[in-house]
Amino acid sequence: MKYNFILKFLSIILLLNSSISYALCEVVDLDDFIKSVHGKKNIQLIFFSSWCSDCKKELLKIKDNLNENYILINTFDSIGKGEIALKSLKINHKCIFDKDRLIAKKYNVKSVPKKLIVP
């Protein structure tokens, strides 16, 4: 009886955890990315890497204020690392994986963390 209760409790916890989906850092074409940003007001691009300790601080700082104006860009990194990092910080927000560092190049981003405001 006691064990059944524990098993049920654990199952609920598991179900709850699986229902929380974390951001998948999407790979997008540079032109598509520029198009998606164009025309929108006050878009904030947050460039981060999973290996960067300052990025963790920066992401935690903005975590509670994230809204549709923020786009997280995982750059200078391997594919999949950004998602693991965001999951560890319990951040579920729109994220783009910067394949071949093209977005960083486009916006002249040389180091992370970096926040750019696109008016």
Add this chain to the structure above:
Amino acid sequence: MNLKKISVLGSILVTGFIAESSFACSSCGSSATAPLVLNPNENLKMYLGLSQNFGYMNYGGYGASATTRTANKMLTSRKTLTLAVGYRTSENSFVTLTGSVIQNEGPADTMNYANGTKTKYLLGDPILSGRYNLVNMGMDNIYRPQIQLMAGYKPGLAKNMVDRDGGAVDTVGNGFHQTNGGIDFWWGMPMIQFGASQLVTYSFNRTPGNDFGGGINQAKRTRDLQYTTVLTVGHAFTDYKFSVQAGMILDYIGEETIYLENSAGNQISKTISPAQSNSAFFLAKFNVTDLDTLRFTYTIGGAYDGNLGPYTNSNQTTSNSALVAYERTFF
């Protein structure tokens, strides 16, 4: 408006940014010995360093025991200008090429130190090295270290004593073509950073075939493996774009054997005992901009003097050094 115009406009319209530098430090586990390492966001980087060595001491000088320290009067100062370039070859690997120009100062006459000093300009051995990131640090687990594999090659091109190019002032290299390999661990994410690296150096046998003095031919010269251990602790003051590190370098150089041959064809061999050299270093780095870094290093040679068992300084020439370096990331 076409896409090109949109993208140009997008770039122009980028108005604000927070210029915070990352302190990945790839890899500081051995930054005290490696002149240039590339962070994951860096593709091409240059290093320009100026250092001065002074306070030369001998362990195991003529007539003294292997661990007794005496002043080295053969060389009083060495200034080194080091230029290195690093290039990223893949997401997880990079290569560096290092060259140096050296100015040695010492007595003009080693038989009579009162006869003034002489200065000699020399080229150091070039060093080609590479690193591969086996494991990267990550904010999901700040205690997972960055693990890098290291490899390098140094041809023995500089003036050296194996080739009998002259005395201490006239030479700079160790005379051996060398290759090395190792592993570097760097815990750069916790508040107190820690690094540990181990390098093993293999020296290729030399066959100088030169006159060793008195008509004796130096037929062959060999050196056993060299083991270099670097331990580092550090802290990054990220708000000030400043980081400090301190640590130790433990260097063990294997036995050297000189094979000599007289005119009658008789062979004898001489051995130079293994050597141990310990150094302590202090390093400060200041990220002037996202792309520019200033680095200051002070190294105390012959550190932890006294009996440290197998790690006691022995059979080596040590010196202190002060270094100022500028690093520039191009992209």
